[in-house]
Amino acid sequence: MSDVKQNFIPYGRQSIDEKDIQAVVEVLKSDYLTTGPAVQRFEEKVAEYVGSEYAVSFSNGTAALHGAVFAAGIGEGDEVITTPMTFVASANCVLYQGAEPVFADIDPKTYNINTDEIRDKITDKTKAIIPVDFTGQPVDLDEIMEIAKENNLYVIEDAAHAIGATYKDRKVGSIADMTMFSFHPVKHITTGEGGIITTNNRKLYEKLLQFRTHGITRDISSLSENHGPWYYEMQFLGYNYRMTDIQAALGASQIDNLDKFIEKRKEIVQKYNKEFSHLKEIITPYQSPERNSSWHLYIIQLKSELLSINRKGFFEKLRQANIGVNVHYIPVHLQPYYKELGFKTGDCPVAENLYEHIITLPLYQDMTDEDVQYVINIVKKLIVEHQIK
C-alpha cells in the first residue's frame, strides 16, 4: 500500500493563474485601489453569470449576509429561520441586527434544511428564511419560495458553497430575494476576502449599496436637504463593508475559470463516488436528479456500527496520512455562544446525529489525479483494516 505522502493535501484551496495575477497588477498601477471600475465590472460579471438584475459586492460573505438581513428590514423582535448545519455566519448575521435565529433541522438525505421543519418554526415574528445550499447542493427553492410567499417572508439564500449550481436549469443567484456568494479562498473562486449579494429587486439593491458605505448616499433625489455639490447624507447606520478594486479584479478574472473549475470538481467527485459508493461502511453524498451541485465539499458519512474505529479515530488516521480532512460543520446551535442564548443539544437531532459521522475529504480544482488516487487508497485501506466482518 502507498507510503505516506510528503505533501499535505488540504480539504480545499484556491487556484490562481497568470491571468489573475496580471489583472491584480493592472489595478495596482491604476488610479483606483478601492471601490472603482473593477468593482463595478466584477458585479456586472457576477450578475450576468447567475442571471440576476443586480449584484452588490462586500468585503466578505458575512458582511454581505449582514447587508441582506438589514435590507430585509430585520431587527429586534424579529425571527429568522436557518439551518444548524452551516458555518456560524449564516446565523450570526441575524444576531448582528438584534434579531433571533431559529434553527430548523435538516433532511437526513440531502443535509439541507428540511422544509417541513421550516413550516413548523414559522411564527408571527418570522421575517425571513436563510437556507444554505450545503456543499453546493441547492435547497428546494420552489418549495422555500412558496413557503415564503404564503407567509410574507424574505428568502436570503446563503449560497457560499453554490456559485454555478443550478436548480431545475436555473442558476442559483437568480431565484431567491437575495443570494449571497462568498469569495474566501476555500470557495470556488476567490477575491482573498469577499462576498456579494445578487438580487432582482431594485429597492433591496439600493439599500445594500448604501449599507456597505456607512448608510451614506449622494443620490440627489433622496436627499432631505442639499448644501451644494459636496453634499452627502448619512441616512441610516451602515458600515464600511466595501470590496477593493484589487480584490474585484481578481474576482473578475477568476469567474472566467468558474465553469472549468466546477467541471474539474465533478470529475473528482465521480472518481470518489465510483470507489466509495459500493462500500457499505460509507454513505456518499446525495445527488439530486433535478439540481446540479457545484461541489464545494465532498462529505462522507461513516457507518461506525460496521467499523472497529470511530469517526475521530478515522479522522486522525487520515490526518496522519497527510490528508487535510475536516468536519463541516459543528452544528451552530451547539457552539458555546449559542448555548448561552438558550439553544441546546436535542434541538436539532438530525443535524446533531449527522455531525457525529461526517468527514470532509479534499476537493479542489487543482487536485492532481495522483492526490485523488492517494486519498481513495488510504480511505479504502482504513475501511478494510477496520471492517467488522
Ligand SMILES: *Cc1c(COP(=O)(O)O)cnc(C)c1O
Ligand atoms: C464561507 C461561508 C460564509 C461566510 O463567508 P465569508 O466570506 O468567509 O465571510 C457563510 N456561509 C457559509 C455557509 C460559508 O461556507
